[in-house]
Amino acid sequence: MSESLALPAAAAHSRRWQRFTLAQRLLRYGVWLLIVWAVVQSARTIEVIPEFLYDAPEQMGDMLTRMWPVDWSHYPAVVHAALMETLHMATLGTVLALVLAVPLSLLVAGNITRNRALNFAARVVLVASRSVNSLVWALLFVAIFGPGPLAGMFAIAFRSVGFVGKLLGEAIEQTPRGPIEALQAAGASTAAQVWYGYWPHIKPAFWSVVLLRWDINVRESGVLGLVGAGGIGVALDTALNLFQWTQVAVILIAVFAIVVLAEVVVTQVRKRVL
Incomplete structure (x- = not known):
């Protein structure tokens, strides 16, 4: 045992x-x-070139010395107009992206669009939009429209379509089926199902995506001017090429301030809307 x-x-x-x-x-x-x-x-x-790496702290100190003291007289003459142009590019680009992304999000959502060919085509468009960097889009539209904020606006919009459309499409696909089936049983049209069945559920995600994308676009639009797409980047590129370090300092401070302000605005709007 x-x-x-x-x-x-x-x-x-x-x-x-x-x-x-x-x-x-x-x-x-x-x-x-x-x-x-x-x-x-x-x-x-x-x-990596070791000589340049060892010399980097000294070069950085020399550049900061040339930037100080900051000459604020450059702001009203050069920086303000370019900064406002950057904000306008980001805002209009986000609005245009929404106009393009909302139909694509409906096409890519399998619970609304049952046609697999349309689903695949919409998904390819969204992937293509996300796979191309905003600077590459800016170069393309500068070649089409010429230098200026119009090229920057289209670059921001076409870059944002993939981001917004993908997230909205996923939010639509995660909508509960109960309200949709009730609307279908009552004989509601497809438009009524989208407005009364899907929209109340995806509304928080929609505003969250829009605000986040606008915040990202404000940051990205600041560098599009380096390739001629308008905005504060043009002023920064000009100041760097002319070695106007005090003006460079004003531009960098202005960019940092507008990014912080955009973050504050987005946070406050999210608290009140969502």
């Missing part, structure tokens, strides 16, 4: 719990080796 009780106890004692199987451990080691290999290859290809 004692031997029969000892056998299960010995078997239980011999078992050892392991978090991962052998195959899982080998896979994890393989992933870590792949990451290390990628980091090493990246470090080899960026070609």
Whole structure:
């Protein structure tokens, strides 16, 4: 009797719990080796020049010395108009992105659009929009429309379409089916189902996405001028090329201030709208 009780106890004692199987451990080691290999290859290809790296603190100190003291007289003459142009580009680009993204979000949502070809086509458009950087879009539209804020507005809009359309489409697909089925049983049209069934559920996500994208666009529009797409970036590029460091300082401070102000505005609007 004692031997029969000892056998299960010995078997239980011999078992050892392991978090991962052998195959899982080998896979994890393989992933870590792949990451290390990628980091090493990246470090080899960026070609860091040690002399420039050692000299960077001295160059940074020299540049900051040239920027100080800040000459605020540049703001009303140069910076203010460019800053307002940047805000207008970001706002109009966000509005245009919404006009384009809302129909695409309806097409990409499988619970509204049952046609797989339309779903696929809308998804391809959204992926293409997100895959191209805003600076690349700006270069393309500068070549089409010429330098100026119009090219920047279209660059912001076409970059934002993929972001807004994807998130809105996902919010639509996550809408509960109960209210939609009740509207369908009552004979409501597709437009009525969207307005009375989907919109109340996706409204918080919609405003959250819009405010977040506008905040991002304010930040991105500040650099589009470096490729000729208008805004504060044009003034910054000109000041850098002419070595006007005090003007560069005013522009950088203005950009930082407008980004902080946009963050405050978005936070306050979210508290009151959502």
